[in-house]
Amino acid sequence: EVDNLLRGLPGNVTTEMDLAVGDLTDLMRTHPALPAALDGRSWPETRRALLELDGGKEFIAALDRFLERYGDRTAGEVDMSRPRWHDDPSLLMRVIAGGISGEPGAHRRQYQAQVEIASAAQSRLVAAARRGPLGIVRAWWVARLCRVARNGLGLREHPKFTIVRLMGVVRPEVIAAGEQLAARRQLRNSADVWQLGFDELANALADSTLNLESAVATRAEQFQRDRAKRPPIAISSDGEIPSLAGDREGIPANALPGTAASAGVAEGIARVITDPQREVLQAGEILVAPFTDPGWTPLFVHAAGVVTEVGGLMTHGAVVAREYGIPAVVSVASATERIHTGQRIRVDGTRGFVEILGE
Numbered sequence: 001e002v003d004n005l006l007r008g009l010p011g012n013v014t015t016e017m018d019l020a021v022g023d024l025t026d027l028m029r030t031h032p033a034l035p036a037a038l039d040g041r042s043w044p045e046t047r048r049a050l051l052e053l054d055g056g057k058e059f060i061a062a063l064d065r066f067l068e069r070y071g072d073r074t075a076g077e078v079d080m081s082r083p084r085w086h087d088d089p090s091l092l093m094r095v096i097a098g099g100i101s102g103e104p105g106a107h108r109r110q111y112q113a114q115v116e117i118a119s120a121a122q123s124r125l126v127a128a129a130r131r132g133p134l135g136i137v138r139a140w141w142v143a144r145l146c147r148v149a150r151n152g153l154g155l156r157e158h159p160k161f162t163i164v165r166l167m168g169v170v171r172p173e174v175i176a177a178g179e180q181l182a183a184r185r186q187l188r189n190s191a192d193v194w195q196l197g198f199d200e201l202a203n204a205l206a207d208s209t210l211n212l213e214s215a216v217a218t219r220a221e222q223f224q225r226d227r228a229k230r231p232p233i234a235i236s237s238d239g240e241i242p243s244l245a246g247d248r249e250g251i252p253a254n255a256l257p258g259t260a261a262s263a264g265v266a267e268g269i270a271r272v273i274t275d276p277q278r279e280v281l282q283a284g285e286i287l288v289a290p291f292t293d294p295g296w297t298p299l300f301v302h303a304a305g306v307v308t309e310v311g312g313l314m315t316h317g318a319v320v321a322r323e324y325g326i327p328a329v330v331s332v333a334s335a336t337e338r339i340h341t342g343q344r345i346r347v348d349g350t351r352g353f354v355e356i357l358g359e
Helices: 013-029 043-051 056-070 090-099 106-130 135-155 158-183 190-195 198-206 213-227 297-301 316-324
Strands: 259-262 265-272 286-289 305-308 328-330 344-348 353-358
Touching: 013 056, 013 090, 013 106, 013 158, 013 297, 013 316, 043 056, 043 090, 090 297, 106 135, 106 316, 158 190, 158 198, 190 213, 259 316, 265 305, 286 344, 297 316, 305 316, 305 344, 316 328, 328 344
Parallel strands: 265 286, 286 305, 305 328
Antiparallel strands: 259 328, 265 344, 344 353
């Protein structure tokens, strides 16, 4: 009942964003000529093509309203150097293109169904607490805990959203500073500004004789070497790297064990996505990814299930999957290597494992 209580949370800004993406998909679906414009061209070209088609101006107006609120988000958004959706909403266009084959309004109906499941679970929990001596007091207390749990978990997404909005204010200033330093020949090119700390950036702007090319080149080389590294699933605060448990009791032979993050069982075609900017998830497929953050979660609108290599019960993907009622298993070691796009898989989000059923 507690698991059901945490579905369809109120006020979750990430879920509200994902539902708005579903609304954009529904809007595009009502104008059959529009999907053809999402053919992989650059965003400026796609935008011009959409505006020339029937319903295109209405869609672009709705997209602009969406970007006004959520345009500072992107996949890997804690890296301020990454372009934001208002710079290039290609990921959103891919999500919309993948969802065209789905049913109109399905995302809203699915979310509302989870709200009703949660409401019924809350009623049953309060009724159970009311039985026996001091039942009135226990029922009052359990009802309060239910309200706190639902509203508190919804608020969990707001600090990250606020940080990302702040980054949206800072990022253009950093870009402008990089262009100024490049014009002064203090940097080889403006993109090198992302290799600097804020104090270095301020000092360089104040002192036009300060040349940073050598320091930036060294850091860029180190960055390229570090990109090849695979971080462990977890590191404790004192530096310990825990090992994953071996064979686990109660799961089928050859199943891939993980952490149960959202209850339920889903069976379908796997779609392994390592870069959501380049790959499309079709409606009804199971998303298999190295990790997810809020910039990935629009993919959940059309997903039948979610599997990630990294994550826990409180990561963004797990919270959003529970809200939608999408079965999810996280912390599945090397999932993107052991599962291949096109395979049929079963995701057991209740017991925490994934089965590969065949090609």
